[in-house]
Amino acid sequence: MSQDTSWQEAFRSAIKSSTELRTFLEDNSIEDSHFPVSIPTTFAKKIKDQGPESALWKQFVPTKLENDDSGSLDPIGDVKHSKGSGIIHRYKSRLLFTPTTVCPVLCRYCFRKNELSTNDPIFKKNLSALSNYLKSHPEVNEVILTGGDPLILNETKLQEISNILIKNGIKFLRFHTRTPIILPQRINNELIKYLNKISKQFIKVIFVLHTNHISEIDHEVEQALLKLKQCYIDKKVQSVLLKNVNDSTESLCQLYYKLLECDFTPYYLHHPDKVKGAMHYTLTLEEGRRIYLKLRDQLPGWAIPHYIIDHPQGFGKQNAFNPESIHFSGQLLDKNGLLQQY
């Protein structure tokens, strides 16, 4: 059977600058940003159809607000947990491995936007370093492939990575990906075959889709997501709460119900990180808590995500919802569970 490579062609055709975007979207008011641009034309067409007021436009079209100097280059303290070779090990039982710094699109709000590059080779990681790290850390039972976006790698590379994990006794394999939204063609037969194969090799394979707004799930994406029903994998969703994109209970409920129809269950709702170049997407914890509080009215308990915030100093995720008060006290917990100014 011939390989379906249409996703790779769509990816290579990406629009790479504000200048090209102004032409493609026929809008001369699109501004220049200091950060790189990359949008596959197939996806840019959807942005164009939905227009400048849409959640798609607001997430993917650059503005000069990104040139603002406030915010952090390392908003969740990843640097202190970085072990080199794409490994970030913050929690005992599981680690992040970023096999690529390439993404199917560059989201303007990205918390890694100061680390990603459009010029990097797609795959440059030294897998023996990962293997050695796992050998010396037998307490790790789960590896989370993130990036960049792991689904930008082809099945051969993905298989190579999973073989190393299997050899090192990893029980749980997780993917964090935005690719099915941007390049739904990526959910092809080869990927399904690969996922089915590894679902028998690991105790659990968890597929976490990153999506923020119902307008991202058109018919084509829905069909792609439903294709994954054939696989014995856990399908979850993580979203970021973003100002002027999805910052209302109604918007999140619409998104979550649509995803439930596609057999995906909400997992995390991230409070936006204070990242340099994306501060215009931030909202206060108090605003986030008001939105989150009302989700339970419309969603069953099993479909309510955890609302979490990553500690800026790298202490990791913690609940963003404060049951004592939605009024933000200005404090988070430090690594010893003591209150600390946020």
Ligand SMILES: *Cc1c(COP(=O)(O)O)cnc(C)c1O
């Ligand atoms: C978020 C994150 C994880 C995954 O945490 P879960 O709560 O298991 O989803 C693992 N490692 C790092 C470094 C992370 O930032």
Ligand code: SF4
């Ligand atoms: S796909 Fe994820 S890592 Fe890549 S730009 Fe978007 S948010 Fe950032």
